[in-house]
Amino acid sequence: MVERASTNGLQITQPYLDWRRLPKPILGLAPMDGVTDSACRHLQKKYGKPALVYTEFVAVERLQVGDWALLKDLHYDESQRPVIAQIYGHEPERFLWMAVFLCELGFDGIDINMGCPAASVVHRGSGAGLIRTPKLAQEIVRAARRGVELWRNGATVHDIPGLPAHLLAQVEARRNALSAPFQARRPVPVSVKTRIGYERPQAREWISRLLEAEPAAIAVHGRTLHQRYRGAADWEQIAAAAETARGSCTLVLGNGDVRNYEDAVQRAACYGLDGVLIGRGANGNPLVFRPDAEDLLAAEPHLLLRIALEHAQLHEETISKGHPPRFLPMRKHLGWYARGFPGASYLRRNLVQTSSAAEVEALLAPYI
Ligand SMILES: Cc1cc2nc3c(=O)[nH]c(=O)nc-3n(C[C@H](O)[C@H](O)[C@H](O)COP(=O)(O)O)c2cc1C
Structure with missing residues (x-):
């Protein structure tokens, strides 16, 4: 994860998340609302060592309303790096400012949820609802990236319109507590996590539209929105997503029903993927990410x-x-x-x- 960045020919050491340089296959802990909170991620990282962890998803609207619990839900500790903040919503402008906010908090990546099937989320056009509005989905990815660029060019929490004073003060305190490399205005990649379709599997069409917005990575859960969590994940559709992205700048990770390390590595190879996210398989078992899980348990x-x-x-x-x-x-x-x-x-x-x-x-x- 630690890369050398070049600024006007001057080599500086700056840790930042470069998806393309992560060892393959990339094995990550999938975001799970109500499950993968900071304590959970800490233990998963300590004992399982997944390459990536994501926060639970957070609504972008919570920023301007000044939700007191927002910073609690976005808490992480340094051991979790690289740590990606996952956000959802449907208004591009809000993603732009949320991106500035997350960069100020020192997150290594920003992920946009386009896979949540909950009616309360989908009815507003957020989460998996975005599969039906690919143009808006693209705008959202671009807006988040513009937010990162604004921040890299000097924007701070003070520039976020309508940000309540209490949030402003808390973010500044957190930012000041970050070590110097994480205060640096480094490139923060924007990725997407989604499903293979809305009513029917349509990975090729949907992923090709997403690719136009050039996210750093797309994690594909192999079910449609209508399936929610029913049936088996369709890994042929995940493979189709990976094939669609081949030759682009976007990495593709598969997700759904992976139960152990060997299974994850095998699926990544078999379906032509850059990596795999594991969700429920990691519940109560951080060792799911480890090749030596059996040896550890035998000892x-x-x-x-x-x-x-x-x-x-x-x-x-x-x-x-x-x-x-x-x-x-x-x-x-x-x-x-x-x-x-x-x-x-x-x-x-x-x-x-x-x-x-x-x-x-x-x-x-x-x-x-
Ligand atoms: C309780 C629960 C909460 C979830 N919350 C999120 C979430 O906040 N963001 C997200 O992108 N996916 C969420 N998911 C979906 C998972 O990340 C994952 O895509 C899905 O569980 C399939 O992978 P698995 O079979 O490895 O669990 C959630 C899943 C579960 C079971």
């Missing part, structure tokens, strides 16, 4: 339970901090971690009733 059979405790502790210190503490979102993770060994279902039943990391520790003590 420490309850490694995942040790990771579960560390996750619960970090969740408590970060996400669930406050009054009252919100430990509830951690419970589903605990259920996912406790699988595949004698007594797992009994342990799981108890874990999903915990309200603190201390309670989790007491339950896991016999195992780790």
Whole structure:
């Protein structure tokens, strides 16, 4: 990820995300709303070492309304780099200013969600709704890229129209806390995550329209919007997307139903892809990204339970901090971690009733 950038012939060391230089196949953690929060990404990165992680998707409208929770949802720590912020919406202008905002926060990449099937999102023409309006989808990619360019030319949070003072102050504080290379006005690539079609699979038509806007990468989930999560992901359509992009400046990643490292590598090779994103397969199992997962588990059979405790502790210190503490979102993770060994279902039943990391520790003590 660390590349040398040249400015007027002067070589400077500047870390930035260059999709084309990531080792292939690129294995990334797919964004999952309500799942891949900062604590989750931290543990996935620490134990699974995916090449990329994405935030949960964030609505671009939240910027101008001054949503207090926005910066909480866009929290990340340095260990997660390269970390990509995923955003959604339907008004290009808002993507432009959100891009400036995200660059100021030090994100390594910006990803535009064109795959969410939720009715509340699609009805407004956002998420997978954009598959029906390819011209608007292109405008949005271009607007986000213009935002990055504005920022590279000196724009700051102060230039964002109508940004509430409290957000402005918080972003400045975060920006000042970044180390120098991440404060630098480096190139921040804009990518897209989408599906193979709206009502019917139409990867070739849709991806060729997206390519006109030259995103750095397109991650393709092999289902249509209408399928939501039903049926199996269609990897032939994903391969068609990759073939359509061949020779362009855009990388293509496949996504859908990948369950382990070998499967990911095999699919990338078989379908001509630059990489693969794994979502649900990583739930409670960061080792899904690792070629040596079996060896690690043979050496420490309850490694995942040790990771579960560390996750619960970090969740408590970060996400669930406050009054009252919100430990509830951690419970589903605990259920996912406790699988595949004698007594797992009994342990799981108890874990999903915990309200603190201390309670989790007491339950896991016999195992780790
Ligand atoms: C609970 C949940 C939340 C999701 N949230 C997002 C999201 O915020 N952004 C996005 O692009 N995709 C989201 N997805 C889709 C996943 O990124 C991925 O495309 C899909 O789950 C298929 O991949 P998988 O079979 O590896 O899970 C979500 C999926 C799930 C199950």
